[in-house]
Amino acid sequence: MVKEILIGVFRIKKFVVSFSILAGIILMGVVGPIVYAVVPYKIVGPPEARPSETYPLGTDAYGRDLFAQVLNGIRTSIYIGFLSAIVGTAIGVVIGTIAGFKGGLVDDLLMVVTNIMMTLPAMLLMILVAAYIEERNVLYVALIISFTSWGWIARGVRAQIMSLREQQFVFMSRMAGLSDVKIAFADLLPNMASYVFMCFILLASAAMLAEAGLSMIGLGVTSGYSLGTILFWARMKEAVRRGLTWWFIPPGAILVATTTSLLVTATALDEYFSPRLRGS
Amino acid sequence: MSLVSAENVKAYYYTSAGSVKAVDGINMNVNRGEILGVVGESGCGKSTLASTLMMNVRPPLRLVEGKISVDKYELTSMKRKEIRSKIWGTLISLVPQSALNALIPIKKTRDIIKDVLKHHLKNLNNEEINNLAKKRFKELDLPIEVLNMYPHELSGGMKQRAVIATSTLLNPKLLIVDEPTSALDVSTQKIVLKMIVDLRIRGIIESVVFITHDIAILRQISDKITVMYAGKIVESSTANEILENPVHPYSKGLINAVITPEREVKRRGLSYISGQPPDLLSPPIGCRFYPRCELAKDLCQKQEPHLTEVRRNHFVACNFVK
Amino acid sequence: MMFSLHNLTKVFTVGFFRRRAVKAVNNVSFELDKGEIISLVGESGSGKTTTALMILRLIRPTSGEIFFEDKNIFKLKTGEERKKYWRQVHGIFQDPYAPFNPMYRVDRVLYQVFNLYDKQPSKKEKDQIVKESLSAVGLTPKDILGKYSHQLSGGQRQRIMVARCYILKPKLILADEPVSMIDASTRAGVIKLFMKLCNDLKTSVMFITHDLGLAYYTSNRILIMRRGEIVEEASAESILEHPQHPYTKRLLNDVPLLYSKWKDL
Numbered sequence: 001m002v003k004e005i006l007i008g009v010f011r012i013k014k015f016v017v018s019f020s021i022l023a024g025i026i027l028m029g030v031v032g033p034i035v036y037a038v039v040p041y042k043i044v045g046p047p048e049a050r051p052s053e054t055y056p057l058g059t060d061a062y063g064r065d066l067f068a069q070v071l072n073g074i075r076t077s078i079y080i081g082f083l084s085a086i087v088g089t090a091i092g093v094v095i096g097t098i099a100g101f102k103g104g105l106v107d108d109l110l111m112v113v114t115n116i117m118m119t120l121p122a123m124l125l126m127i128l129v130a131a132y133i134e135e136r137n138v139l140y141v142a143l144i145i146s147f148t149s150w151g152w153i154a155r156g157v158r159a160q161i162m163s164l165r166e167q168q169f170v171f172m173s174r175m176a177g178l179s180d181v182k183i184a185f186a187d188l189l190p191n192m193a194s195y196v197f198m199c200f201i202l203l204a205s206a207a208m209l210a211e212a213g214l215s216m217i218g219l220g221v222t223s224g225y226s227l228g229t230i231l232f233w234a235r236m237k238e239a240v241r242r243g244l245t246w247w248f249i250p251p252g253a254i255l256v257a258t259t260t261s262l263l264v265t266a267t268a269l270d271e272y273f274s275p276r277l278r279g280s
Numbered sequence: 281m282s283l284v285s286a287e288n289v290k291a292y293y294y295t296s297a298g299s300v301k302a303v304d305g306i307n308m309n310v311n312r313g314e315i316l317g318v319v320g321e322s323g324c325g326k327s328t329l330a331s332t333l334m335m336n337v338r339p340p341l342r343l344v345e346g347k348i349s350v351d352k353y354e355l356t357s358m359k360r361k362e363i364r365s366k367i368w369g370t371l372i373s374l375v376p377q378s379a380l381n382a383l384i385p386i387k388k389t390r391d392i393i394k395d396v397l398k399h400h401l402k403n404l405n406n407e408e409i410n411n412l413a414k415k416r417f418k419e420l421d422l423p424i425e426v427l428n429m430y431p432h433e434l435s436g437g438m439k440q441r442a443v444i445a446t447s448t449l450l451n452p453k454l455l456i457v458d459e460p461t462s463a464l465d466v467s468t469q470k471i472v473l474k475m476i477v478d479l480r481i482r483g484i485i486e487s488v489v490f491i492t493h494d495i496a497i498l499r500q501i502s503d504k505i506t507v508m509y510a511g512k513i514v515e516s517s518t519a520n521e522i523l524e525n526p527v528h529p530y531s532k533g534l535i536n537a538v539i540t541p542e543r544e545v546k547r548r549g550l551s552y553i554s555g556q557p558p559d560l561l562s563p564p565i566g567c568r569f570y571p572r573c574e575l576a577k578d579l580c581q582k583q584e585p586h587l588t589e590v591r592r593n594h595f596v597a598c599n600f601v602k
Numbered sequence: 603m604m605f606s607l608h609n610l611t612k613v614f615t616v617g618f619f620r621r622r623a624v625k626a627v628n629n630v631s632f633e634l635d636k637g638e639i640i641s642l643v644g645e646s647g648s649g650k651t652t653t654a655l656m657i658l659r660l661i662r663p664t665s666g667e668i669f670f671e672d673k674n675i676f677k678l679k680t681g682e683e684r685k686k687y688w689r690q691v692h693g694i695f696q697d698p699y700a701p702f703n704p705m706y707r708v709d710r711v712l713y714q715v716f717n718l719y720d721k722q723p724s725k726k727e728k729d730q731i732v733k734e735s736l737s738a739v740g741l742t743p744k745d746i747l748g749k750y751s752h753q754l755s756g757g758q759r760q761r762i763m764v765a766r767c768y769i770l771k772p773k774l775i776l777a778d779e780p781v782s783m784i785d786a787s788t789r790a791g792v793i794k795l796f797m798k799l800c801n802d803l804k805t806s807v808m809f810i811t812h813d814l815g816l817a818y819y820t821s822n823r824i825l826i827m828r829r830g831e832i833v834e835e836a837s838a839e840s841i842l843e844h845p846q847h848p849y850t851k852r853l854l855n856d857v858p859l860l861y862s863k864w865k866d867l
Contacts, residue, residue, distance in 0.1 A: 168700035169711075171660055175692060176714040177685035190705040321785040465645035465812065470856040474867055493786060496858040500867065523860065530787075537786045539793075539815035541842055541854065544861045546819060552790035556755055 008272060015268035022261040025254065029074035038068035040225050051246050058246040060230075061237040069230050070250050076226040077208050077255070080142045084207035088146035089200045092153025093189075099154065100161030101184050110154075118151035126210065130219035141214065141221055145207045153199045160195060164188045194273045201266035205259035212255055227251040283487050284310035284333065284454060289346030291332040294339065300560045302328040304511035306346070307587065310454070315480065315488040317498030317519065319534070320508035323557055326491045327377060329508070330458045333489065334372040335363050351453060369400055373447040373485075374456045380439045380463065383431040390427040393446050400450060412449065419482070420445055420475060437468030441475055451484050458491040473501055496540055499523055507531045510557050510568040513587060517594035527596045529573050567599060575600055604806065605634040605691075605774060610666035612652050626652040627663070628830035634806055636773070639797075641809040641817035641838075643853075644827035650810045653827075654778050657808075658693045659684070670774075689718040692772045694763045696779035701763060702751035708762055709747050712736075715769050735768035738802075739795055757788040764795050771803050778810040793820060814857055818842055826850050 009015055038044060043063040044055075051058040057066035099110040125148050133140060164170065165188070173183050189196075208227075214220040215228025216235065234240070234248040286308040293300040302325040310316045320326045328341065335355045337343050348355045350371060355363060368374075376382070384392060393413045394406060401409065410427075417424050426434060426442055434442065440460060448455060457476065461469040479485045490502055498505050499519060506516040507530065515528040526532045536551040555572040558564055567573070567580040580599050587595040612627040627649040634640055644650040655661045657668060659675055668675045670691060678684050695701060702708055712732050716722060723731065733743040739761040751759060760780060767775050777796060781789040797820065799805050811817060817824045817838065824841045826834040826849065834847040845851045858864075 167703075168695050168697065169703040171658075171693070171695070172701045172711060173703075173714060174660065175658065175688045177681070177688055177717045178714065179681070187703050191703065193705075321787060466814075467645075467852060467856045469858075470864075470867075473858075477867055494858070495786075496860045499860055500858045500864050533787055535860070537790050538860050539789070539813065539819050540860050541814040541818040541857060542859055542861050543842070545815065550790035550793060550819065552794070553787040554791065 009269060012268050012272060014264060015272070018261040018264035018268065021257060022265055025074060025258050025261070026078060028071060029078050032071035033068070033075060036068060036071055038065045040064060040068040040072045048244060048247075057250055058244075060233060060247055061239075061244075066230070066247060066250070069225050070227070070254065072225040073227040073230055073251060074254060074258075076138060076221060076224055077211060077228070078258070080138055080145070080211045080221075080226065081204040081208035081258075083139070083142035084146040084149070084211075085200045085204035086146075087143060088150045088203050088207070089153055089196060091146070092150035092199065093157050093196055095150070096154040096157025097161055097184055097189070100158035101165060101180065101188070103162075107158075111158075114151050114154045117148070118155070120148070122148040122210070123213065126214055127217070127219055130214060134222070136220070136222045138221055138224065141211055142207070145210050145214075146203075149203060149206065149210075153196075153203070156195065156199065157192065160192050161188055164191055194270055198266055198270055201262055205262045208255065208259060227255050281312045282309055283312045283314075283351060284308070284489075285347075285349050286333065287347045289329075289332060289348060290344040291328055291337060291341060291346075292344050293328075293341050298561045301511050301563055302341075302560060303332055304560075304563070306513055308333075308506065308513070308516075310487050310489060312453075312486050313480065314504060315477070315490060315502045317495075317502035317505045318489060318491045318508055319493065319495045319498055319505060321493055321534075321557070323510075323560070324508045325511040325560075326508050327458050330374060330376070330456050330489070330491055333456060334368065334374050335360075336368075336374065365400075369396070369447070369452060370450045371452055372454045372456065373450075373452040375444055375447050375458065375460055377458045378463070379443045379460075380436060383439060383443070385431050388428055388430055389434075389442055389446075392431075393427070393449065396446055397449060413446075416445060416449055416484075419484075420478065435468070436464050437471060440464065440468075440472050444472070444475060444479075448479055448484055453486045454489065455479065455485045455487070456489045456491070459493070460490075461497070462492070462494070469497075473497065477501055495523075495534060496538055507534065510563060511560055512568060513595075513597065514569065515594075515596045516587070517591075521591070521594050525591075525594075527590060527594070527601060528569075528598050529575055530569050603633050604636045604671060606669045607631050607633075607653075607657070608667045608669070610653065610656060610668065611664050612649075612656060612661070613664045625830050627656070629666070630827075630830070630832055631666075632825055632832065632835065634774070634808060637800070637804050637806055638823065639800055639807045639809070639821045640823040640825065641811060641821040642825050642827055643811060643814055643817045645812050647829070648827040649830035650827050651778055654693065654776050654808075654810045657776055658691065659687060660693075685718050689770055690773045691776070692767055692770055692774075693776045693778065694760070694767065694780050696782055699751065699756075699759070702759065704751060706750075707747075708749055708751055708754065708759075711762060712766055712769060715766055718770065731769055732765075735765040736762070738768050738798075739765045740791070741765065755788075756784045757792060760784060760792050761795065764792070764799060767799060767805070768803070772805060774806045774808065775799065776808050776810065779812070780809070781816065782811070782813065796820065814853055826853070 041064060044065050045059050045063050047059060047061050047063040049055055049059045055065055057070060060066055095110055095114065099107040126144050129144050130136060170183060170187055173187050211220055211226060212228035215226050216231050218232055220226055220228050230251040231248060239247040286306055289303055289306045291303040293302055306329060318326050318329065331337065332343060333348060346356065353367065355367065390410055390413060394409050397409050413427060414424055417427065422441055422445060426438060431439060461472050464472065476488060480488060492498065502519050505519050505522040507514050509530050515522065515531045522531060523535065526535055533551055533553040536548065539545060539550060553572050558568050566582045567585055570576050570580045583599055585597045585599045587597045588601060590596050590601050608631050610627055610630045614624045614626055615621045616624055630653060642650045642653065656663050662676060675687055678687060702711060713728065716728055736743045736746055741758060741761050746762065781792050784792060796807055800807055809817060809820060821838050824836065824838050825832050828849050834850045841850060845854055
């Protein structure tokens with residue numbers, strides 16, 4: 001079955017294009033800093049140098065290599081994006097499944113918690129928490145973001161479970177004596193796989209942007225570089241007003257490219273899976 | 281006197297996998313004042329036939345060949361725009377399958393009627409259209425209150441009757457109905473069937489093409505029956521002839537598979553036809569019923585039978601019939 | 603008496619702001635003995651499917667009891683007892699698409715019932731039993747095993763559900779509209795299969811249907827249900843010959859028949 005999926009999916013032009021871009025960016029982030037082994041926070045050249053052979057993306061106001069910063073930034077941003085997505089989706093799926101399947105009081109309680117989490121302004125919460133924790137490494141930032149964003153996943157999963165629960169194949173499994181937990185995992189979750197996957201992707205791209213936002217106002221990672229921190233420094237040194245385009249454009253462009261290609265890949269996958277699931 | 285005549289009509293669906301030959305060489309004739317029943321199972325092409333007869337043919341469906349004449353019009357040589365203004369609603373009306381679900385839920389019945397009629401009766405204002413609707417509803421014993429109700433407030437049977445009444449407001453000569461009662465319970469079904477027969481008795485319509493999978497309904501209301509299989513007509517005659525002297529093995533099988541609460545059914549037993557209808561993407565040469573037929577011989581695999589008259593007005597497409 | 607319902611009632615509360623009580627099943631009682639075939643006949647909204655779901659222990663009644671072999675089925679405490687019940691009382695539903703989880707191959711629907719066995723047979727034994735049951739319902743195992751539900755026809759799928767029952771050899775099968783979504787020409791095959799099941803395994807069958815024809819053809823006894831209540835109960839022949847209740851008479855009168863014409867159209 002996996003082989004069929006791989007062959008089928010690589011036939012879709014949209015998928016091939018966006019996946020290539022995404023894969024390229026991820027590759028840059030993973031392999032880049034190793035290949036281009038310049039330390040991003042060390043001063044290596046003249047300040048505000050334009051892009052050239054020695055400095056592919058020029059240098060910032062302190063003379064630090066921007067290309068190295070961008071490569072490290074990609075690594076961090078993607079890491080945070082996917083980590084937040086994994087944690088956030090996991091929390092959302094577990095809570096949504098329990099609430100949808102059990103119903104009654106359990107459902108009501110879990111939904112109260114979920115609703116509170118959803119109505120709290122995420123950015124504000126992130127800023128508050130971030131402001132209180134002085135040393136913020138990548139893990140903390142990822143967790144902060146995921147804790148504030150699992151709400152809508154839980155709601156969506158719960159709704160799907162509630163409708164799937166009444167399907168006849170669930171009756172058949174129940175009559176075969178399968179326990180609730182087994183039914184939830186074996187019957188219900190696989191049917192939601194494409195939905196959960198989409199949630200994961202959306203959360204990943206939202207998390208990357210959220211982290212960039214936090215970093216831009218100085219509340220992102222304190223150790224290491226992310227695309228947001230580059231923009232932070234660019235803003236601090238008034239790069240826009242002073243026309244230092246090689247400083248502020250690459251990080252933004254890469255962010256946009258990453259999130260867009262992520263979304264288009266996911267959309268193409270969703271399109272591929274939907275008609276198949278309906279058994280056409 | 282013939283109202284509708286279809287000659288060698290072929291209508292295919294063009295898909296990325298190839299062409300589905302849903303209607304593949306149909307010759308049909310509906311006389312004035314006649315109720316013709318078309319019976320067949322899922323995938324035999326009867327719904328496609330319905331759309332094709334009134335030339336509601338849009339891609340991926342395409343009319344590949346054939347001539348269709350209704351009254352004095354030759355539909356196959358007319359442009360869609362002309363058909364829309366001169367034929368649909370006024371000469372031929374189609375009540376498709378699940379028409380019940382096609383009613384716009386946010387409009388009252390009378391507004392839906394208004395939308396439908398405004399196109400044809402451009403010189404009448406809203407009030408006159410309303411009065412026309414009221415008069416017709418009264419004539420057909422439909423409560424006028426229905427006009428002021430929303431579709432979700434109506435029962436399935438009432439919705440279907442409202443839909444049929446609306447489709448026949450302009451007195452079309454031919455009414456085509458596709459499975460009008462399959463979602464209704466038995467008593468409501470009878471009321472709807474009565475209404476259709478009534479429409480003809482009152483002269484509001486002239487002829488009916490009734491498409492269904494339920495041959496018992498056709499026994500009750502139709503004058504002629506046509507049996508369809510895999511895009512082709514296999515047998516056609518008067519209702520009595522088909523039900524009492526079926527010739528084609530498929531017709532026989534279909535009739536003997538019907539279960540009704542009657543002693544005779546218990547006595548004769550139930551028969552079933554094993555196998556599946558052929559894939560219409562690449563139908564076999566020769567007789568399409570061959571793999572499932574008890575009379576089948578080698579000849580049938582190569583030679584496609586054509587409709588031949590075996591008795592007066594009784595046509596069968598089978599290689600064993602002369 | 604193998605199976606009995608006593609004053610079974612199910613009330614649903616519907617509505618968002620103004621909650622209304624809908625009595626889907628109202629004080630239904632009847633019995634079923636070993637080897638009997640009965641039909642519960644009613645139109646949509648009559649409560650017959652709700653009754654079936656309660657008999658299958660998939661929803662709970664508001665009041666009333668159901669006894670199977672003198673045990674109250676809603677008072678079964680342990681998982682083991684429940685499994686034992688489903689081993690002996692099983693269901694087949696109307697929509698041949700629905701009982702199959704589209705993510706899995708159809709084999710799952712057959713193999714999962716081994717969970718209800720007391721003693722788990724070996725893999726080889728399981729394979730053998732599955733193959734035999736598929737043959738018993740007229741299917742070729744290699745055409746069926748390994749496929750997904752969308753690759754098979756409605757008739758094939760429904761037969762697989764009967765094969766599932768062959769694996770279990772239950773004492774009672776509930777068939778809710780088992781043939782209404784199948785083409786007429788293949789219907790008889792599935793119906794005959796039920797009769798065969800009854801003959802071979804001495805299984806009792808309860809048909810839940812709106813089709814009086816199906817009920818008359820297959821059953822010893824027919825129960826007519828309307829708006830949650832049983833309005834008439836008699837042998838199949840009696841219902842046909844001497845219907846008592848006006849609703850029954852109306853049903854018989856309105857069914858389109860093959861061998862006689864309506865006089866009042």
